[in-house]
């Protein structure tokens with residue numbers, strides 16, 4: 001039942017910097033949110049990611065006097081503008097300083113009057129994509145940098161794709177080094193347009209594009225009106241202040257059990273961090289994968305016995321009966337359960353040189369559970385075209401692929417789209433013990449799944465704007481490779497339907 | 505058979521303290537999660553306890569993580585013999601008060617060879633008494649995981665470190681080959697002899713630490729609060745002049761003033777700051793307008809640029 005959309009060409013309308021503004025209601029909610037916003041900078045090598053975060057720290061006064069003095073001392077003569085090398089505030093490893101590149105992700109913390117931020121500055125080098133994925137996995141927002149002189153590169157596309165696969169829905173496109181293209185507005189519009197196409201194919205809708213000079217601090221914290229009076233949009237910091245923190249999903253209660261606490265004969269409590277939903281005494285729960293049922297009697301924390309716990313809370317749960325629960329089990333609400341099974345579909349990013357090998361047995365860790373698995377590649381994303389190509393052989397390093405997971409024993413998952421904790425996993429190589437992939441569950445596989453990719457197809461003719469909206473949904477973009485798309489005029493479309501009717 | 509916990513065993517159930525704001529609550533939850541994960545995955549964890557404010561917060565979080573049980577691993581204090589006297593007294597009180605398993609280690613070689621910060625210089629002294637001492641203690645205990653209170657906001661190479669930081673059997677850190685660490689799924693798989701340093705406070709800032717201490721009412725070594733104390737000025741640092749082993753150099757005199765410490769370590773290597781902040785509110789207020797970082801008072805971080813990374817590669821925590 002794949003949909004082939006026939007639709008009119010949408011004329012992209014890129015006149016201002018802001019492609020999609022954040023809805024006002026969300027902004028209002030965010031203003032009251034005191035949780036820090038987690039963001040990453042990403043993009044290709046040398047596009048200015050570290051410089052941007054360095055500048056952000058500098059302009060928000062997060063750099064102390066002694067650190068500033070060290071920076072000036074270490075900077076030497078690196079640019080004609082007489083400015084310090086802000087990237088050195090981030091590139092803290094000797095090897096990074098020697099080579100002038102970022103190798104591993106740096107975490108930094110800063111605050112404005114309105115909120116606090118945890119920022120992960122990730123490396124642009126393809127070789128270190130694994131470290132970019134590390135930063136992206138926990139982020140709420142991605143600042144994607146593009147060098148205004150070069151535009152979008154394959155690595156830019158890779159980073160945008162990984163960020164979006166990992167569930168980041170808010171993007172800032174920072175068209176950087178704008179000082180080096182004479183603050184040319186046409187160039188900005190061109191890159192923004194190009195990115196919008198990419199974003200559409202990824203199902204990303206919240207995009208703010210900003211022309212920027214990270215080095216000179218234009219449109220970072222302070223506006224760049226002096227050099228680009230035509231740009232009326234927000235500065236980076238203004239966008240960040242209004243962005244939303246990813247909210248805990250509201251599906252059923254999930255508690256991956258980390259350990260069983262038995263301080264004395266009479267007490268048995270299950271310790272873990274609530275990974276979804278909420279729980280209160282009296283609730284009926286199921287222990288998975290065993291399927292046993294029990295009721296919650298108490299929620300204990302150090303400070304008090306609580307009458308409820310919600311996603312994110314680290315708790316100790318007490319049940320009303322003696323049931324067999326051990327580390328790796330999941331305690332879940334009885335009326336909204338995750339999937340249990342031996343076969344799942346997933347998307348993953350291969351992080352190490354050996355790639356992901358078909359048939360090889362890995363360790364999979366998700367939540368507190370570790371079990372044996374094989375991950376057989378099915379298709380791989382072609383970053384140049386944005387389409388999935390069938391490929392059952394090795395998924396090479398930095399490749400983004402769809403895989404079939406097969407377990408020896410029952411596994412328990414939600415779809416990543418529904419729960420970013422119980423739908424995420426890593427693969428560990430049993431020989432090296434290294435983490436070789438990060439993955440996201442898309443669905444449980446059953447015999448029905450195979451029927452789904454059957455012959456049945458539907459041809460639709462839609463108004464272009466509606467089609468664009470549909471294509472921007474996560475569901476659609478995930479299965480984009482199974483669809484055919486032609487853009488045409490309304491007249492041509494109706495002709496096709498007429499012809500088809502004749503054939504029938 | 506229903507599991508019960510007598511109400512009397514509960515810690516302070518009728519607490520009236522102000523609840524944590526969502527930011528601190530999230531940091532606390534994350535730290536507790538890490539504690540539990542390490543305790544469950546490793547055979548023999550240990551917690552490095554340096555008696556300072558970060559260690560005090562770390563200990564508080566460990567007690568929360570395992571409540572109503574005891575902290576299921578020992579605390580390890582790698583002493584140098586040159587700590588502030590008040591630190592040792594405080595440490596002994598805490599160990600008794602919270603019923604903790606406790607190990608103290610002083611490098612016997614350093615002791616035998618009379619290694620001091622005055623005779624050997626801060627770099628060599630730190631190398632022998634701290635880095636080597638730590639390696640000895642970890643090897644002797646056969647520990648496969650060690651909790652530390654390091655924060656990423658402390659220093660540029662720390663900002664790069666994973667929450668589970670992998671170490672070779674020689675305790676080396678290879679910053680160029682860290683394991684990817686996605687979401688909050690930690691990879692604790694190691695071979696015999698290898699180990700992991702785990703950092704539950706990775707995402708905390710200095711201000712977070714102080715605000716948490718305030719809300720949670722965590723006891724601290726009094727040196728963190730300003731008081732009239734004797735000191736000498738040396739190499740641009742204010743050195744506390746209470747220990748008889750501190751010999752005055754020509755031209756040095758003992759001065760008195762209201763001072764406090766932002767970090768605590770070995771008294772000859774830790775500089776005080778002039779301050780009037782005698783309680784937590786005042787310390788936090790001072791901090792929020794501070795123009796220099798907390799590490800500025802530490803001789804060991806200033807010895808050479810990139811010195812922290814170098815020390816960490818060699819096994820320093």
Ligand SMILES: Nc1nc2c(ncn2[C@@H]2O[C@H](COP(=O)(O)OP(=O)(O)OP(=O)(O)O)[C@@H](O)[C@H]2O)c(=O)[nH]1
Pocket residue numbers: 044045046047048049050051052078079085087100101102103122123124125176177178179180212213214215216
């Ligand atoms: N003229 C100009 N130069 C810039 C700007 N932003 C960054 N640069 C320069 O570009 C170079 C690379 O900057 P970095 O910040 O190290 O780039 P990066 O994206 O962090 O690089 P990797 O992390 O290695 O991928 C440095 O020499 C910066 O000074 C800008 O806005 N204008």
Ligand SMILES: [Mg+2]
Pocket residue numbers: 049050051087101102121122123124
């Ligand atoms: Mg960089």
